[in-house]
């Protein structure tokens with residue numbers, strides 16, 4: 462059985478590969494959009510203020526980046542499973558095409574339009590963008606779907622439930638006429654004739670309802686009997702694809718944690734109730750502050766969450782403890798969360814390299830860092846950063862980004878000779894690797910740098926126009942976005 466109640470910290474592309482085929486019942490994702498907006502995130506503590514950047518410059522790049530992730534999500538989804546992709550106007554048309562390609566156009570189920578706000582200041586030269594799109598796809602023919610109901614509006618109640626019993630109980634008056642001829646349900650009741658098709662109910666039921674005061678007798682002998690339909694016995698209106706009844710979180714919302722893209726619990730509640738049953742496994746691979754996990758836990762579902770940001774993972778864990786009253790290490794587990802510099806020093810070398818390159822994404826505003834797949838023969842380079850504003854050039858399928866020539870090398874150093882600090886020889890080696898690849902800018906990640914090493918960095922910039930950016934592990938752990946390529 463698949464292990465659940467797990468939060469994975471890391472790039473979902475790598476983490477999804479640890480999840481077996483066809484093991485998930487429901488997937489919801491809300492990836493960062495192609496919006497170019499910079500968010501200032503406040504976690505309630507000034508020290509944890511960081512800039513959160515939607516890093517994808519071009520829609521094409523965003524889709525290119527999402528495609529392998531969506532394919533992995535498709536792989537882990539059960540044949541009976543459902544998939545929801547939440548996005549906004551920036552890329553929604555492209556996302557729909559991507560999903561048609563991965564799932565098959567015939568697996569498209571619903572385009573949910575979530576009206577998240579009612580006023581927008583972008584309405585001056587066009588109509589305001591008030592809604593998000595949530596695309597719902599299934600993998601096979603036989604998916605779980607539980608119809609959800611929405612409360613009646615006051616307007617609907619007043620026009621449809623016009624009558625009241627003396628005790629104030631509201632009802633509508635419904636006919637009892639069978640839509641098709643039913644000779645066995647054709648009988649007179651207390652001298653009143655049925656419609657030529659007959660009644661919808663048996664004589665027994667008619668008597669039972671009569672004894673309960675539910676039958677409405679007509680004023681004239683040739684009128685028809687009707688029945689009371691009580692408002693308090695109705696489920697509500699079946700929810701359609703336009704959702705206007707769930708409000709975006711405001712600064713006043715009690716559930717607000719300070720995460721800028723946090724979605725309302727009610728939204729995830731609806732999706733999870735509709736497309737899963739208790740005990741099913743729910744996955745969110747772009748978890749943010751854990752709204753999906755919170756809702757899934759409340760509804761008795763099993764769950765798995767993934768997020769690349771260690772801060773997000775810490776916030777989720779705290780949220781589950783504070784709001785769902787479950788304990789980390791006993792009821793749920795957080796995996797691969799690098800917490801401190803000493804812990805990272807003890808990581809196996811390759812894992813450290815992978816962590817460092819992927820984690821670089823939390824501090825670089827406009828690049829996407831990717832670890833080298835081959836760990837041998839890497840010619841002194843552990844990863845590459847690609848600019849996000851570049852359109853894909855001649856993709857030959859060599860790696861995730863094809864043959865793009867605009868990239869910046871990354872060197873990671875965990876073990877060093879000079880008392881834990883990167884020394885001048887390490888910088889020299891990186892310079893050689895950069896020159897071999899004809900790169901004039903590169904990024905170095907290490908725990909610390911000797912003053913000799915930093916002098917060499919300055920010299921290389923001055924005399925050779927080689928720009929080496931030395932980044933410390935602590936800076937990455939602080940998640941301050943302050944580098945650009």
Ligand SMILES: C[S@@+](CC[C@H](N)C(=O)[O-])C[C@H]1O[C@@H](n2cnc3c(N)ncnc32)[C@H](O)[C@@H]1O
Nearest residue numbers: 472473491722723724747749750752768769770
């Ligand atoms: C829009 S937010 C999700 C918000 C979430 N729905 C909520 O209610 O809190 C997107 C999240 O995706 C995460 N993310 C971005 N790239 C990722 C990756 N490659 N793997 C995993 N998570 C990633 C970001 O760190 C961010 O927390």
